Structures are given as structure tokens and as C-alpha cells.
Amino acid sequence: MNKVKEACPKCGLKYSIEPAFYTGSMYVSYAVGVAVAIAAYLLSLIFGLHFEPIGILLSIVAVLLIAMPYIGAVSKSIWAHFFFKYNPEIAKKTSNDSRA
Ligand SMILES: [Zn+2]
Numbered sequence: 001m002n003k004v005k006e007a008c009p010k011c012g013l014k015y016s017i018e019p020a021f022y023t024g025s026m027y028v029s030y031a032v033g034v035a036v037a038i039a040a041y042l043l044s045l046i047f048g049l050h051f052e053p054i055g056i057l058l059s060i061v062a063v064l065l066i067a068m069p070y071i072g073a074v075s076k077s078i079w080a081h082f083f084f085k086y087n088p089e090i091a092k093k094t095s096n097d098s099r100a
Contacts, residue, residue: 002069002072002073002076004016004076004080010094011090011093013084013090015080017083022076022079022080025072025079026075027079028076028078028079029075032071032074032078033064033071036063036064036071037063037064040063040064041056041059041060044056044059
């Protein structure tokens with residue numbers, strides 16, 4: 001699930017800069033998960049669903065389970081963005097290559 005490619009197919013940038021690099025994305029997924037949980041709760045209020053505390057818990061757990069693959073993917077992307085910088089030189093070079 002949510003396997004990150006070894007390297008960019010266009011420019012060859014290595015995505016896994018060290019072993020278990022994406023383990024750190026767990027910290028990000030915690031924050032993203034909390035944001036999703038709060039969003040789920042607020043949406044239940046907006047839609048007028050006034051759950052008991054156990055209902056709130058179960059609805060948040062259900063939403064987190066459904067959203068888990070997406071939270072994982074988004075977290076890895078955010079984590080990678082802390083370490084990789086957009087390089088316009090390489091972007092220009094690879095787009096020239098594809099045109100040729
Ligand atoms: Zn690339």
C-alpha cells in the first residue's frame with residue numbers, strides 16, 4: 001500500500017534518500033490524522049448529526065479507517081517536501097528531453 005517509487009522516472013531523482021526514510025512520515029500522518037478527525041467531527045455537526053460521545057468516537061474511527069490510505073500517501077508527500085527542493089534547472093532539462 002502506498003509504495004513510493006525508487007526514483008523519478010524522468011530525472012532519476014532518488015526518492016528514498018536513506019533506508020526507512022518514509023518512517024518519518026508517521027509524524028506527519030499523526031498531524032494529518034488529527035486534522036481529518038477534527039474535520040469529520042465538524043462535518044457531523046454541520047450536517048446536524050448530534051452523536052453521543054461514543055458515536056463521535058466511532059464516526060471518527062470509521063472516517064480514519066476509510067481515509068487511511070490517503071492519509072498515508074499525503075503524509076509521505078508532505079514528508080518528502082521537507083527534504084526535496086524543486087530544481088528549475090533539472091525541470092527544464094527533463095522537459096527538453098521529452099520534447100526531443
Ligand atoms: Zn524528476
